Amino acid sequence: MSGVRTFDLAEATRRDLNGALHAAGAGGRFEVLNPRGAHAVACGITADIDVVVRGSVGYYCAGMHQRGRVLVEGNASTGLAENIMSGTVRITGNATMSAAATGCGGLVVVGGNAGARCGISMKGVDIVVGGDAGHMSAFMAQAGNLVVCGDAAADLGDSIYEARIFVRGDVESLGADCVEKEMRPEHVDTLARLLAAAASTVEGADPAEFRRYGSARRLYNFNIDDVDALARAAGR
Secondary structure: OOOOEEEEOOOOOHHHHHHHHHHOOOOOEEEEEOOOOOOOOOOOOOOOOEEEEEOOEOOOOOOOOOOOEEEEOOOEOOOOOOOOOOOEEEEOOOEOOOOOOOOOOOEEEEOOOEOOOOOOOOEEEEEEEOOOEOOOOOOOOOEEEEEEOOOEOOOEOOOOOOOEEEEOOOEOOEOOOEEEEOOOHHHHHHHHHHHHHOOOOOOOOOHHHOEEEEEOOOOOOOOHHHHHHHHHHOOO
């Protein structure tokens, strides 16, 4: 590939790869071969570069991502794009647990299914899942948007704050303080924008097919009526 710097992880080390990505200037293009489930691939990118990983990766791929674009042609294990700040991370396959955990910004697109706790404690990241999302997705989600084009497993949005969840399929159950909410025009606009950004992954998805979920805000304030229940739970 002309103009593309290639790292074959069957020969090069991850330290070599990540060091080159950290030193790259804007406009750099990189290709990663034979990742073979390696952990911490393409972490901490701070420049406006493009990275294509041809194969599946292990834990924390594209963690602490700040700028540029990472595409993984395969699956990703725990912690994909953990603590992403900005930029874009996409995978064509499935992500296991905690995809985009604590993400503060940017866009994460999962072409297949996402495992448990997708978007846990998200703080502003946008996440689009082309398939299903596992249990306790968006647990303690504070800000941002989670879009699930398939079904959502149990305890969706448990203890959610002000993040928004959009689901096209069925929801097994909602977590504590998470409720279905009205889809107002501004939410339809947000969803349409995110679906357009992930168009190659969610081709044909219509915002009208989705339902919105968010916080009922019942956990925001202390309720004196809960004191006895808390005491009994503590064995007092």
